[in-house]
Amino acid sequence: MSEAPRFAPGDRVRTSTVDPDHHTRLPRYARGHVGEVVRDLGAWPLADEGAQGVPDAREEPVYTVRFAARDLWGGGDHWVTVDLWQSYLEGAS
Amino acid sequence: MSDHHPDAEIAVRVRRLEERVVAAGLTDDAELDDILTRLLAGASPLNGARIVARAWVDDDFRRRLLADASGAIADVGLSMGGGLKVQNLGVVENTASEHHVLVCTLCSCYPIGLLGPSPSWYKSEAYRARVVREPRAVLAEFGLELPDDVAITVHDTSAENRYLVLPRRPAGTEALSEAELTTMVTRNGLIGTAAV
């Protein structure tokens, strides 16, 4: 049974600033930033739990989130998308 | 020539590990050979090229590909199944005002089935570190200079979604067959480090 989606394309979300002591798939450069959900990729087993050998890693929605380079690094005119599990995200106004 | 052959030392380590894995009954030579054969025979950028050529000639396929690539590629006899892990495919389309390029900054995730084994540069720290930060400069190192009014989006493959770039169909190719169009598509074009 997977977690229900909390976000939809168009929503603005903020990524976690947590630096966990285990394997995770939120890159450092994308931590603590606000982006826009561009796609709902459906539910997938959470990589963090899979890496810790949890037999049935909980399935969570994964989203393609788009960030402006200017927000990530203070410069650049391009965009960066990262595919992120729901627990890496919270809603942003 | 140095007497120190690091490759030879690693080869010995690999052979020892393999012997122990086989002795533990976890695999055998036949399976190891089969794994390699499947990779070398089945995984190729020709697969990605066929998807692109079909999208260029069939607009309905192109729309379905952009909406649900995993499902659409069955049209050309391909699927995202058959690997070690279930994965999804996302196709991103280059246009006159948008260019897409792919990376996996955390390791080197790559749609091997559709593109074959990944190139060394894709796996390098230099590419993984730089393309998300200065894609224009990185693309220029590949000989791809994009006009300033073309917006670049870099896609970091951080989950089980694998990406493929749908390059722009080159001008003057209206008379070409789908098979001929397939030969125009390069692996770098499918990653986004070439125009096509």
Place this chain on the structure above:
Amino acid sequence: MSRVNDVGGQTGFGELPVEPEGPPFHADWEARVYALNGALLRRGLYNLDQFRDAVERIPPQEYLAASYYERWLLAIESLTEGRLTDV
């Protein structure tokens, strides 16, 4: 975890190692490492997330000095340590 593999946005890595189209494996041992990993994943000795985790845990200086498939070898060696009892 902020590990050495998490290089997105880092500077100082220089130019890309652009090489001409070559074979997927530069040496036979690389192909054998690839195949071994496939077999052990199939057997469920570890999963893909655990494999990536093992690669990330390679001490930073070893990680950066190691070639791609050398990292795989280091990861597989750590994941199989003490678990390959002879039949």
